[in-house]
Amino acid sequence: MRTLFLLSTLWRCTPAVSLVAALFTALPASAQTPPAAPAPAEAAGCPAILQHTFPRLQDEKPQTLCQYSGKVVLVVNTASFCGFTPQYKGLEALDLKYRNRGLVVLGFPSNDFSQESGSNKEIADFCESTFGVKFPMFAKSSVRGTDANPLFKQLAQASGTTPKWNFYKYLIGRDGKVVQAWSSMTAPDENGFVNVIEKQLGTN
Incomplete structure (x- = not known):
């Protein structure tokens, strides 16, 4: 429900073009940052x-x-x-x-x-x-x-x-x-x- 509320709010307050960027910004920092590459196997x-x-x-x-x-x-x-x-x-x-x-x-x-x-x-x-x-x-x-x-x-x-x-x-x-x-x-x-x-x- 919280996720649906967030999406609804973003859709009303944010132009469609920037919806994806705004949604990404709203995510926790850990979700925004790609995981570090694993150390080389060698x-x-x-x-x-x-x-x-x-x-x-x-x-x-x-x-x-x-x-x-x-x-x-x-x-x-x-x-x-x-x-x-x-x-x-x-x-x-x-x-x-x-x-x-x-x-x-x-x-x-x-x-x-x-x-x-x-x-x-x-x-x-x-x-x-x-x-x-x-x-x-x-x-x-x-x-x-x-x-x-x-x-x-x-x-x-x-x-x-x-x-x-x-x-x-x-x-x-x-x-x-x-x-x-x-x-x-x-x-x-x-x-x-x-x-x-x-x-x-x-x-x-």
């Missing part, structure tokens, strides 16, 4: 350090790192014209060997040390044709200082160290916590380095 159970989206190297389309939740993640800043560039081969071998056990290598090209001047397409072509790189690579970005991308800012904060050169390495455990960082001098097939990765992979 964020549920995704550790904070992986809650980032970056353009892929090959096609520059956005890709979330949350898809690597639950994996052991090795993050490396890379460059095409560095004395350590041949480490691409070892990183690809590492990714291939342990992929089925839950390891993923993520490459982030950077020109912070003036050894990666090419475009994203040029970098992608070089990595694939020269070293057969298949592990995920992302568009060129900064990895140190105030301009560092948000992932590397978190890695630096969690590990207490920023990349001193190309091919710095950070290992993130399945729980999303940074396990350890290694300098460029650490080769991808070095026993101590591989042992830490195998320990994180466990028997899964």
